[in-house]
Amino acid sequence: MCKYFTAGIIKILLLTLLLSPAFVPCTAGIFKTQDTIKVSIKDTGNLQGSDTGKNQVPVKQEGTDTMNTTEVQDSVVTSLPDSVIYKKTDFTAEELIRGERLFYGLAYLGDKEFSCVICHNTTVSDTLNWNPDAFEISKKYFDKSAEDLSKVLLNPLGAKMQLVHKDLQLSAEDITLMKAFMNKFATMGMKQPKPIITNLLLLILAFVLFLISFTDLIIKKIFKNRRLNLLILSITGVFIIWILVVNAIAFGRSTGFSPDQPIKFSHAVHAGQNKTDCIYCHYTAKTSKTAGIPAGSICNNCHFLVRNGTRSGNTEIAKIIAALDSNKAVEWVRLYKVPDFVFFSHAQHVSAGEIACEDCHGDVKNTDRLSHVPDLSMGWCIDCHKTRKVNLSNEYYQRYYAEHVRLFNEGKIDSVMIAGIGGKDCGKCHY
Ligand code: HEC
Ligand code: HEC
Ligand code: HEC
Ligand code: HEC
Ligand code: HEC
Ligand code: HEC
16 A cells, blocks of 8 residues: 555656656746846845846845845844944954954955955065055054044045055954954064075084084094095085185175165156156265265155155155154165275266266166165276276366376377276275
């Protein structure tokens, strides 16, 4: 009896399965309407009705309505008002971790994707990043509330801020947790990039090998083969001497030195793009020994009006104004410096010698972040003095080097190098 019953059910099931293609159009229709409801709910939810559909308007409205009511009910039941959330001050370890993950863009937020660290770097970088780094913004907001932070993120003011912080859809809770992480970060500071194996480590390693091999050769004699010991000794010995010599020469030289400056000042923006003459800012280069770094008041000639930069927004330029307002000098980090026992004059090279700044300082015009280009060694000065011709049509030389000019005019010499007029005399460069 039972058997027949199950067999019957199976028959019916098989039959419906066979006939189901015939029902598909209607069922599909049913599903379709339901689908559109779902889709339209989502659409209106996200775009806030800006994209009102061309069809099925009634369905859509129905959908939105129900959606809204459930949403409101949900929030009433489960969460507190934003103003209360923003005031939260103690966090569990898990909440802090979520704040960190949100900042790093690792927390799952549905289809929305964002990461603060792609712009606000947390590791010290050796290239120019126009955005303020994570430490800078964390410090700036340390004494401010999570609600203040929500304002720059959700209702940004200023063209740049609107551009970079647009489309951020964060809940009050997310922002509060991120703020908690930022407060922690403000006390930790930026991470240093991972150290690479330095010459010093290699040197120590070579030295240890050298010592082991040496003691073995003389005292222990574990290796029967003396040649092996001698080989190790000579290789490590040469290596040690090579490293010491290279470092001794480079000692006190700073080629490649490219420090973080207190303001992200770019020569590419000013001397390149805006074509401001080098002399406008380094105005003593033609007339005195030093070229000089411009004071804040020079920046203010223009930044009195220009308060927003295309790349950095308002943050960097605000530092100029802040320095001026508080009567403090901007503490630029100096790149080029010859030792105290050397005499070098810009006026002599730029005015009399007619040498372009680029010849000695590299392609400044196209550089955002300057680095120390020539090594400023004595060899570098002398090389140029030995190879560079003096411009004998220069009035200055006509007067002081009349003898050279006469020989030149008579065709007895075809050129005079700087070395020929004293460019190699120790006393000219050394006090
Ligand atoms: C708008 C003003 C301005 C202009 C124009 C300008 N500079 Fe500068 N320059 C600065 C400031 C500010 C610094 C310090 C910050 C830095 O090192 O980036 C500086 C630094 C330098 C330094 C490094 C000095 C050191 O030892 O620290 C060199 C070299 C230099 N400028 C060369 C040039 C040359 C060459 C030009 C023209 C192509 C030029 N500058 C145009 C403002 C200017
Ligand atoms: C001759 C006019 C002039 C002087 C002098 C000047 N600037 Fe500027 N600076 C500009 C202009 C114009 C811009 C806007 C460039 C842009 O947005 O493309 C600018 C932009 C900037 C920016 C933002 C760059 C960006 O794109 O975000 C910084 C930072 C800056 N200047 C710093 C300085 C400092 C520091 C000094 C003084 C050493 C200085 N400026 C002197 C004209 C000047
Ligand atoms: C696309 C790059 C970008 C992303 C992503 C970004 N920011 Fe910013 N942020 C900027 C820039 C650029 C400024 C400076 C704008 C200015 O000064 O006009 C800034 C400024 C800030 C400031 C300082 C505001 C002030 O008052 O000076 C804070 C705080 C900040 N961001 C937080 C965040 C947080 C938190 C996130 C992650 C949710 C984030 N930002 C994501 C580019 C970005
Ligand atoms: C012949 C090579 C040479 C030329 C050309 C030259 N400089 Fe220099 N510059 C130097 C040396 C060397 C130093 C380091 C000087 C010192 O320590 O006193 C220096 C230093 C500087 C500094 C640091 C601050 C200071 O006053 O010493 C600035 C800024 C600078 N130069 C800008 C310029 C500009 C702008 C020009 C073009 C108008 C220029 N230099 C042309 C070799 C040169
Ligand atoms: C790119 C080429 C170049 C470099 C690099 C250079 N100089 Fe010169 N130097 C010249 C020229 C050209 C003159 C001739 C100008 C003159 O007669 O006053 C000159 C002249 C001088 C003089 C005056 C010599 C005299 O007879 O009156 C001194 C001092 C001097 N340089 C020092 C230095 C020092 C120090 C350095 C390195 C830190 C240096 N120079 C690097 C091109 C250079
Ligand atoms: C064109 C300029 C110039 C002339 C000429 C010159 N020197 Fe130098 N000398 C320098 C500079 C620049 C340095 C600094 C190099 C450095 O910082 O590494 C230097 C460094 C030195 C040092 C220190 C060692 C070192 O490398 O740091 C000695 C010693 C020295 N010079 C001796 C002499 C003697 C001797 C003469 C004459 C034969 C002479 N110099 C001519 C520019 C000159």
